[in-house]
Amino acid sequence: MDQESIQDNIDRYLSGEMNLDERREFELEVSQTPEIQRLLDFNRKLYKEIEVWGNQKLRKRLDDYYSAYLEESDFDNDQVGQADVDDPKVTTLNKTYRLSGPPWWRLGIAAGITGLLVVCMIFFIRQHQKVELTEETPTETQVDSLEEINPGDSLDDPSKDKQEKNGGQPEPQQSVPGTTKEKMIRSQPVYAFSNIKRLPKSSVRAVNYPQQLQYTFKNGMLILYGDPLIPPLRLKLFRQKGRLLLQFADDFFFIDPTETVRPLNPLGLLSVSDSQPLDESIRIRLANLQESKFTQSDLEVWIGTSPQQIYSFEEKNGKNALILGGLPEGENPLVYVVNGQTFFLVLGASVFELDNAVNQPTILRQINGASSANARIFEDSKEFERKVYKIQ
Amino acid sequence: MDDNYLIEELRNGNEDVIKYLYKHLPMVESWIQANNGSQQDALDLFQEAIIVFYRKVRDGNYSHDSRISTFLMAICRFQWYTTLKKKAKQQESFAQINLFSGQDTGNSSGEPKISQEELSLPNRESYLKNAIDELGEKCKAILEAAIFLNLKMEVIAQRFNFANAQSARQQKLQCLKRLRNKVSYEYVMSLD
Numbered sequence A: 001m002d003q004e005s006i007q008d009n010i011d012r013y014l015s016g017e018m019n020l021d022e023r024r025e026f027e028l029e030v031s032q033t034p035e036i037q038r039l040l041d042f043n044r045k046l047y048k049e050i051e052v053w054g055n056q057k058l059r060k061r062l063d064d065y066y067s068a069y070l071e072e073s074d075f076d077n078d079q080v081g082q083a084d085v086d087d088p089k090v091t092t093l094n095k096t097y098r099l100s101g102p103p104w105w106r107l108g109i110a111a112g113i114t115g116l117l118v119v120c121m122i123f124f125i126r127q128h129q130k131v132e133l134t135e136e137t138p139t140e141t142q143v144d145s146l147e148e149i150n151p152g153d154s155l156d157d158p159s160k161d162k163q164e165k166n167g168g169q170p171e172p173q174q175s176v177p178g179t180t181k182e183k184m185i186r187s188q189p190v191y192a193f194s195n196i197k198r199l200p201k202s203s204v205r206a207v208n209y210p211q212q213l214q215y216t217f218k219n220g221m222l223i224l225y226g227d228p229l230i231p232p233l234r235l236k237l238f239r240q241k242g243r244l245l246l247q248f249a250d251d252f253f254f255i256d257p258t259e260t261v262r263p264l265n266p267l268g269l270l271s272v273s274d275s276q277p278l279d280e281s282i283r284i285r286l287a288n289l290q291e292s293k294f295t296q297s298d299l300e301v302w303i304g305t306s307p308q309q310i311y312s313f314e315e316k317n318g319k320n321a322l323i324l325g326g327l328p329e330g331e332n333p334l335v336y337v338v339n340g341q342t343f344f345l346v347l348g349a350s351v352f353e354l355d356n357a358v359n360q361p362t363i364l365r366q367i368n369g370a371s372s373a374n375a376r377i378f379e380d381s382k383e384f385e386r387k388v389y390k391i392q
Numbered sequence B: 001m002d003d004n005y006l007i008e009e010l011r012n013g014n015e016d017v018i019k020y021l022y023k024h025l026p027m028v029e030s031w032i033q034a035n036n037g038s039q040q041d042a043l044d045l046f047q048e049a050i051i052v053f054y055r056k057v058r059d060g061n062y063s064h065d066s067r068i069s070t071f072l073m074a075i076c077r078f079q080w081y082t083t084l085k086k087k088a089k090q091q092e093s094f095a096q097i098n099l100f101s102g103q104d105t106g107n108s109s110g111e112p113k114i115s116q117e118e119l120s121l122p123n124r125e126s127y128l129k130n131a132i133d134e135l136g137e138k139c140k141a142i143l144e145a146a147i148f149l150n151l152k153m154e155v156i157a158q159r160f161n162f163a164n165a166q167s168a169r170q171q172k173l174q175c176l177k178r179l180r181n182k183v184s185y186e187y188v189m190s191l192d
Helices: A003-014 A020-032 A034-080 A103-135 A158-165 A176-187 B003-011 B015-034 B039-058 B068-092 B116-120 B124-133 B137-148 B153-159 B165-182 B185-190
Strands: A090-092 A095-097 A194-198 A204-207 A214-218 A221-225 A235-240 A243-248 A251-255 A258-263 A276-286 A300-305 A310-316 A319-325 A334-338 A342-347 A350-354 A365-367 A382-391
Touching: A003 A020, A003 A034, A003 B165, A020 A034, A034 B015, A034 B039, A034 B124, A034 B137, A034 B165, A034 B185, A214 A251, A235 A276, A310 A350, A350 A365, B003 B015, B003 B039, B003 B068, B015 B039, B015 B068, B039 B068, B124 B137, B124 B165, B137 B153, B137 B165, B153 B165
Parallel strands: A204 A334, A221 A276, A235 A382, A300 A319
Antiparallel strands: A090 A095, A194 A300, A214 A221, A214 A258, A235 A243, A243 A251, A276 A382, A310 A319, A334 A342, A342 A350
8 A cells, every 4th residue: 555545544544534344444454564553643643633723723713702792792782682693583784683571562662773773774875875976976087097897896896705704695784875885886986006116025014813922011011912802801810929820711821020022931730729819900901913023024015196095916026916005195004914814904093904816906995893803903902900819 | 593503504614603602601601600600610611512512513423402502501510510529629638739730849938940941841732733833824724624623525625725525635635744744753652
């Protein structure tokens, strides 16, 4: 059996893809061939380790799902009070809610609110249609060329974009004014770039997310770098014989006063029991990704003039380059390449996600923390206070 | 969201639906709080229960006999009783237990002595984890999908734009080969 077939069989065996006969035959072969036995044991260990690693990643993602759940619950409470997704009565934003309590008056209120919203939307559309239609005609004409985007082009169709992200499920329309605006944007001509200049290399940054956690601890403020999306509830502080200990998920770290950025080295397995609250709290700030460690990316970024905020990934000097246009004067644009595959433009407090499949001038799409975890990693750092507990 | 739909979505690799499981958290919270636990305990247990549930679904071992909420609650109850038993045992011998389990520093009055060398010694976790982390993003994602999430090769082919299941398997084997080449056989085999 050649090396490739051996690996293939080992993989099918460890992944549980062999039927009973195949398993028996393979096990017999393993017992007679020490080399295959050796390879099988080696692979088994690696598979086990991938499971452990995957589990750690999943735990991290669970924190994100929990945050998403909390955000949606807050939203639900703002919208319709008591919410539960079990028994659909009212549908909005791709979610279903159950209105608990006596149904007649709750449904009455819901119908009233819906009616009021519809009236407001109709009024809003009528007011705005005039204004937006006048904006449809571009006022600037000094650009090199004009390009009409095909309304059916999926790259510029936000609803299709959302559909893809939802695994093919059509995104329900959130509000009529938003939809009208999207139609307006699609029907507007998108301009090409002119007068392009290279953005300094120092403004094009490669970052990894998440990174190894690092910290500084001075003037009673603990700043954590590397993962701005850590849910605050997952962080606990302890004092053990005067020394400060931070717990995050299952890991513990010593925190010593320091003005320099130091890595957080996990201390291994600890058992914490009988903790007593102390009369001490410490402020923690989760630094955003802009403050974390970055290197220079080799992506070329060019900035041109254009009456609209647009971008495109195009081949330039034989290399894939990003071209941005219509950015406001005076802002220092920063481009971040996260994990080598996701692209963001940060303009002051605004964050834009860039799709590297876009190869013709396309309007920049701004994202924000309320709708995207990606935006939150660049937005303002989170600050909060945590109580310290004493342990033996 | 219907239980069967949620399970089907998880099997198809749409992990995002996990967030809908958190609607069962308040039920677990009230039970844990009524049994001497905190909200944080409840959250930790609930996350563990989700992992158990997810793995069962992933491996095709989840039985549809009970509702997901009942399953999660049962896991949390079981885990909490186990934790309480452990706590009771720990309290019995608390005087002997040092903060660092299994390690007696013999230095109860001073600070624990841990040298930088000790902190930075490669252990099983960091050695293999670093090797995995050094793989390319795509390889990591394929190994996670194929081995941890146990997704079918057809699903992986679709997700990563491979021509078919066979080329997805080839990629998986290539990635495993890269991982094997990054680590020492002797060292890995010497680990627990």
